[in-house]
Amino acid sequence: xxxxxxxxxxxxxxxxxxxxxxxxxxxxxxxxxxxxxxxxxxxxxxxxxxxxxxxxxxxxxxxxxxxxxxxxxxxxxxxxxxxxxxxxxxxxxxxxxxxxx
Numbered sequence: 745x746x747x748x749x750x751x752x753x754x755x756x757x758x759x760x761x762x763x764x765x766x767x768x769x770x771x772x773x774x775x776x777x778x779x780x781x782x783x784x785x786x787x788x789x790x791x792x793x794x795x796x797x798x799x800x801x802x803x804x805x806x807x808x809x810x811x812x813x814x815x816x817x818x819x820x821x822x823x824x825x826x827x828x829x830x831x832x833x834x835x836x837x838x839x840x841x842x843x844x845x
Contacts, residue, residue: 747825749793749795781793801825
């Protein structure tokens, strides 16, 4: 079953997130990843992801995210995991996503 992972942290600055992303780029997307959204407000990071299943998410966290966070000197944010029950995409979603990339 598809899952959502929601990360929130006040310990990861936009600059630290950018350094992490340099180590773990968003493209090509990791196996099983469906969507990745990031925002930062008032000193707090928020990432929302959707994955095809929990096993693929856990593999990515263990094999890719944890080593990259450690190498960057960052403490990993533990995500809240929810089973995904609904996903709806408005027609402009692809255009919006391409503008952010």
